[in-house]
Amino acid sequence: MVAEVSTVELDAGFRGRSIRPGEAGYDEARAVFNGMVDKRPSLIVQPSGSTDVVDAVNYARRAGLPVAVRCGGHSVAGKSATDGGVLIDLRSLKGVHVDPVSRTAQCNAGVLWGEFDRETQVFGLATPGGRMTTTGVGGFTLGGGYGWLSPVHGLTCDNLISADVVTADGRVVTASEDVNPDLFWGIRGGGGNFGVVTSYRFQLHPVGPLVRAGLLIYSADEGEQVVRAWRDYVEQAPEELVTGLGMLLGPPEPFVPEHLHGKPVIGIFVLYVGDPDDGEDLVRPLTELGDLQANLVEPMPYAAFQAMIDPFAPAGMLNYWRGTHLTGLEDGTVDAFVRSGRQVPSPLTQLILFRHGGAVSRVPDEAMAASHREAAYMSHPLALWQDPDDTARHLQWVNECTEAMEPYLTGGIYLNFEPGDDETKVRAGYSADKFARLVEIKDAWDPENLFRENLNIRPSGTAA
Ligand SMILES: Cc1cc2nc3c(=O)[nH]c(=O)nc-3n(C[C@H](O)[C@H](O)[C@H](O)COP(=O)(O)OP(=O)(O)OC[C@H]3O[C@@H](n4cnc5c(N)ncnc54)[C@H](O)[C@@H]3O)c2cc1C
Numbered sequence: 001m002v003a004e005v006s007t008v009e010l011d012a013g014f015r016g017r018s019i020r021p022g023e024a025g026y027d028e029a030r031a032v033f034n035g036m037v038d039k040r041p042s043l044i045v046q047p048s049g050s051t052d053v054v055d056a057v058n059y060a061r062r063a064g065l066p067v068a069v070r071c072g073g074h075s076v077a078g079k080s081a082t083d084g085g086v087l088i089d090l091r092s093l094k095g096v097h098v099d100p101v102s103r104t105a106q107c108n109a110g111v112l113w114g115e116f117d118r119e120t121q122v123f124g125l126a127t128p129g130g131r132m133t134t135t136g137v138g139g140f141t142l143g144g145g146y147g148w149l150s151p152v153h154g155l156t157c158d159n160l161i162s163a164d165v166v167t168a169d170g171r172v173v174t175a176s177e178d179v180n181p182d183l184f185w186g187i188r189g190g191g192g193n194f195g196v197v198t199s200y201r202f203q204l205h206p207v208g209p210l211v212r213a214g215l216l217i218y219s220a221d222e223g224e225q226v227v228r229a230w231r232d233y234v235e236q237a238p239e240e241l242v243t244g245l246g247m248l249l250g251p252p253e254p255f256v257p258e259h260l261h262g263k264p265v266i267g268i269f270v271l272y273v274g275d276p277d278d279g280e281d282l283v284r285p286l287t288e289l290g291d292l293q294a295n296l297v298e299p300m301p302y303a304a305f306q307a308m309i310d311p312f313a314p315a316g317m318l319n320y321w322r323g324t325h326l327t328g329l330e331d332g333t334v335d336a337f338v339r340s341g342r343q344v345p346s347p348l349t350q351l352i353l354f355r356h357g358g359a360v361s362r363v364p365d366e367a368m369a370a371s372h373r374e375a376a377y378m379s380h381p382l383a384l385w386q387d388p389d390d391t392a393r394h395l396q397w398v399n400e401c402t403e404a405m406e407p408y409l410t411g412g413i414y415l416n417f418e419p420g421d422d423e424t425k426v427r428a429g430y431s432a433d434k435f436a437r438l439v440e441i442k443d444a445w446d447p448e449n450l451f452r453e454n455l456n457i458r459p460s461g462t463a464a
Contacts, residue, residue, distance in 0.1 A: 072136020
């Protein structure tokens, strides 16, 4: 349903593009990654700078409309879309400036991770970012951000030095440890609840440009053995050896032996964060977990590794994902994981185990909103399919995967991977104390809940 737009107008000085229903570009601008989401804003604004964002926020507040904000559009919960509200489409705000001396990067709010990596890699620098090039810096960072570099350099939000934020009352403020520290605490894991971020400043680290990285493939017939051996090795390996293990149907690609095409396989993504030559001996045991079927681990550009998963998640498919933290990886957890993984229902669907810990767990939990740092692993079923008639089957599989892990879950979830937005779910993203603090920060910065088209932290004065 599209709301009636009142007589309120955008400020006459607005320099960006505004698109209303029926106008050219409307459908393209409102489309998001998850094909399950089909929402129709009453106005889409593509700003040319921070002041246009201020205009859009002021317009929405005066018109009594909620604000939705879009960067990469990857929110599986569909939170960069709105029915009837104002959509601020930040993709018009590009630009990354790298200072190689201080090893920092200033980045505007519409930048995607592939664009960010491209600029920082010129200097052999990087910060933990998305595992796909098309994920937005915005939602990823504000929701926490686990990248391949996280076990070594922390969550993406751990590397955020400061941000510029347009507030609900239309001001532009800076948030950092020294300036508006409560806002800074909230935006590092609390999502887009407190304002529209227009630029970010990140800490960078020496990475690449060449790294030893790639993919190993085993048959799922050896599932339990391979996953246990993987666990035993990675739990005592240096944290610079980063891995993620997924179960999927063998893609019909030349690098996959033909007898595994369409059959359940185990794929292990590997990145050694350091000199590629130094990583060779450390990677070798991962090639000896069973009867190895394909070995694509080699020295390659870090940016190429960051793009390796891109073909597995095309935009516009129907998506349903979960992200739940695990207490550990006991044999029972491994068995439950492998049983579910052998039932993967379709070619682009996967069940993934990410190993965390390392630098993520060394940041004190109370440092910022991002939570559940004690978890050593995350279970991450993600279903992608095309035919709406297949929806029930995929939802059932994802939910069964999570239920099978039930005895081994910490109770904490990673909101950036979660499909729903009810308050119980949002609370599970944080401890009770931290959720209470987030409500206090929301009361201070957005008491009317203008920014509610997100995984919402409701201000205490508003009704559910
Ligand atoms: C294919 C794919 C791969 C992924 N891989 C990973 C991964 O490796 N690690 C990981 O941790 N997560 C991953 N994710 C999850 C990802 O972190 C979240 O979906 C995240 O929200 C995406 O950010 P975005 O900017 O692309 O999304 P959007 O949908 O544009 O935004 C998501 C949320 O953030 C808000 N937001 C965005 N920018 C701003 C801003 N400037 N100011 C205020 N609010 C803003 C939006 O309003 C929305 O609520 C992946 C998701 C997909 C679809």
